[in-house]
Amino acid sequence: xxxxxxxxxxxxxxxxxxxxxxxxxxxxxxxxxxxxxxxxxxxxxxxxxxxxxxxxxxxxxxxxxxxxxxxxxxxxxxxxxxxxxxxxxxxxxxxxxxxxxxxxxxxxxxxxxxxxxxxxxxxxxxxxxxxxxxxxxxxxxxxxxxx
Numbered sequence: 001x002x003x004x005x006x007x008x009x010x011x012x013x014x015x016x017x018x019x020x021x022x023x024x025x026x027x028x029x030x031x032x033x034x035x036x037x038x039x040x041x042x043x044x045x046x047x048x049x050x051x052x053x054x055x056x057x058x059x060x061x062x063x064x065x066x067x068x069x070x071x072x073x074x075x076x077x078x079x080x081x082x083x084x085x086x087x088x089x090x091x092x093x094x095x096x097x098x099x100x101x102x103x104x105x106x107x108x109x110x111x112x113x114x115x116x117x118x119x120x121x122x123x124x125x126x127x128x129x130x131x132x133x134x135x136x137x138x139x140x141x142x143x144x145x146x147x
Contacts, residue, residue: 004107005104006104010101013127016103018117020085023113024114025080031112033063040059093118
């Protein structure tokens with residue numbers, strides 16, 4: 001499984017409660033662009049519209065060998081999930097301020113997949129605590145390595 005994009009800020013800014021794998025509808029040049037590593041999920045989020053899930057603001061760069069076609073790199077792209085999964089997610093998204101965040105874009109059996117996380121936003125003090133723990137563990141590792 002080759003990972004093309006990883007949304008590290010998604011893990012930092014949100015407490016991930018559940019993960020769901022989804023397919024994505026792409027054009028041919030978009031697939032080649034993703035496989036070339038020209039994809040970013042930093043600003044992306046998933047929305048529910050008319051019983052379908054759409055990936056919004058994911059940046060997939062233009063594939064230059066495709067020619068001079070008109071191309072919008074951040075257009076909404078439909079995600080492929082089975083209807084029971086969509087209704088389950090829809091029910092969970094209705095309450096408690098939960099959000100769908102794309103966490104990874106990867107290859108699975110020759111197909112591009114998106115890992116969606118059902119997450120709740122973290123507070124500032126939670127983020128500071130994580131940074132503090134990370135710094136302490138880094139200092140301990142550095143001290144152990146020096147001895």
